[in-house]
Amino acid sequence: MGAHAKKAMKKNLKRVSSNKPSQGADFLPLEGGSARKIGEQKPPENTATVLYVSRIPHGFYEKEMEGYFGQFGTIKRLRIARNKKTGKSRHFGYIEFESPEVAKIVADTMHNYLLFEHLLQVFVVPPEHVHSRLWRGFNYRHKPLDYVQIERKRHDKERTLEEHKKMVDRILKHDQKRRKRIEAAGVDYECPEIIGNIHPAPKKIKFDD
Secondary structure, three states, X not given: OOHHHHHHHHHHHHHHHHOOOOOOOOOOOOOOOOOOOOOOOOOOOOOOOEEEEEOOOOOOOHHHHHHHHOOOXXXXXXXXXXXXXXXXXXXXXXXXXXXXXXXXHHHXXXXXXXXXXXXXXXXXXXXXXXXXXXXXOOOOOOOOOOHHHHHHHHHHOOEEHHHHHHHHHHHHHHHHHHHHHHHHOOOOOOOOOOOOOOOOOOOOEEOOO
C-alpha cells in the first residue's frame, strides 16, 4: 500500500469517528448527547374484586359475613363452601366487591385478623383465576337433608310379601347372633322371643294383582 493510500484511509477513519450519532438511532448515547425518550410504562390496573377467605369460624356465616365485610364497601356476591349432605360450613368462602380498591383494602386489613380465636386468611383472587362456575347458585340457601324423614319413609313404605319375609329373616339372624354373644359372655338372660315371623302380615304389604 502506497503512502498516498495510507493517508486517504486515515482521513476516512477520522471523518467516520468524528460523526455524531443520528437522532433516529435505536440506541442511547453513553454520555451526553440527545437521548431518545422512552414512553412511561403505566402500572397494570387493579381489576380484582374477588377475595378468598379461609379459616372462617363456626357461626360466622353468610348473614354475619355480609354485615361485617359490608362496612368496607358494597358486596355484590358472597358464598361459603358447604357440605352437600349436611349443609355444614367448610370454613372457606368467596366475597366479591363492586370496587377493586375496596377488595384490596379488605385483603390488606383482614388478613391474619383474629376472629373468634381464628386467624382469617384473606387473599385477592386475580380475575383470570376466578372459575366460571364459582358463583353458580351463590344465592342458594342450602337446606340439609332431613335424614329422619327419609328413614321414616323408607321404614313405612309398602312392601311385598317377599320383601317382608327378607326383613323378618334379617331380624331373626341378628337376634341369633345376639343370643350367642350373651351365652359366650356367661350371662344368664332369657331373650324375649321375636314374634315377627308368626305375626300376621301388616296392612302396608302390597299384594300382586
